[in-house]
Amino acid sequence: MNPELVVVKAKAETLVRAQGINQTWGDRHVLQNIDLAICENEIVTIIGPNGCGKSSLLRILLGLHTADSGKITRRKGLRVGYMPQKLRIDDRLPLSVTGFLMLAPGARKERVQEWLERLSITALAKQPVQRLSGGEWQRVLLARALLIEPHLLVLDEPVQGVDIQGQRELYQLLPELRNELGCGIVLVSHDLHLVMAQTDRVICLNGHVCCSGHPDQVSISDEYNSLFGNQSGHQQGHQNGHQLAPLAPISELAPELAHYTHHHDHKHCADGHIEGSEECTHAHENVSKSEGHKHD
């Protein structure tokens, strides 16, 4: 780990902070008392099973929805780049990739060109957006998010429908972008192993924050494994995430990681925090703990 980065992290500014967020849909209490903060220069992965409230939390953080209760504080003048999980554009709208990218506020032709080159999709510039493959479209959406020069980049399940090579490339790009732009990055994923090596902090969500901290610690925590662990896995032991092939499917990885399995229990989780606090200074601690790991 680059020591300079640690210094930067220590004085990182909070970009967005959520305090005591509660959300109910009908009789389902989707989000319960969520506290979290995202800082500059950090990559945070929000992970959780389907229906755990990931999308609701994201919509609330993005300001698209106002939570039933709780407070969202955004840094003044915060620019957010958002890459949606999916976006379908109607066939009746004739729109080229360049035309689509030019819709970002303040987008200029040269900048569009630069990002197209950077993401190796220059060849798509004149293509109608409806004709792109899943992977191509994801890159275009990423380019769109980056064009507004975001302070905070939010990626919702960014690799759906993308092949393995594309996934690897996309995830390798994230730390580069973070270092270049100094932005905070929030990733939503349902698979920690894919994003492990690139993540500074993991927030494991299942209605409430079950656990959070460095991916190495989260991946061996009981809370994480009760949500994602393999039913047959009873092996104990610490398996360092970075030694795992980062792209191996979870079915292969889970037995090694699973501590033991139990039904997920809310009472249990209240004491189950590894890195209990969401304060930004903890990003610094996390980094120092993981010194010696190779992050690339």
Added chain:
Amino acid sequence: MISWWLLPLFAGLGVAATAGPLGSLVVWRRLAFFGDTLAHGALLGITLGILFDLHLTLALIFSCSVLALILLQLDKYTGIASDTLLGILSHSSLAIGLVVLSFFDNVRIDLMAYLFGDLLAVNQNDLLWIFAGGSLVIGLLIWQWRGLLASTVSEELAAIDGYPVKRLKAMLVLLLALVVAISMKIVGVLLISALLIIPAAAARPLAKSPEQMAMLASLIGMISVCAGMAFSFIWDTPTGPTIVVSAASLFVMSQIFNSVRR
């Protein structure tokens, strides 16, 4: 001396030019039924205008705008599917308009002219309304084009990007109301949305960008107006419907062109 057909021709061209970009937005955002509902409700506006002895164009613009804003709110707060809701409102407001109108025996009103349009009865005042309203609509659309397009692509993304999505939508439906109100005389209540949608749909296969589609839609609309007027003189057919038939023919041609090209 001005030829008698020049006024209607310019009126038709003005409406068609305005309907191009607005109609394209209507097509992209699936607002076609919305426009229909506004037009049908407009008859109620006319009835009320006559009843209270108001300036008819103003009464029309006012009633269409109020209806548009009500629809915008209903869309947000009711659980009814919006096409069902629009279908109910559209036809019931048309029916209410017709029923209320029938109560006034002493009011002489050419119902056919409002239902199907009476382009040839256009006067200088109407022309002024069409050009003033049309310029306002096109000016606002150009001014806010990027935001309108961005929220057409994705309202969520546009909102995060900081475009005033809600205000833009309100602006769009009010402009739609204005165009429905001023083009009422040309093609009538029943055919207004045809003039919005058909040229835009015909322009789609020929366009490579949204802007091209908007301009081509204006052009196709204007050609339809010229052709419609010419044919209605030759065959002595009603002008409004003939314009719509011309637009529909151009649509068929553009579809054939598109399938041949592929």
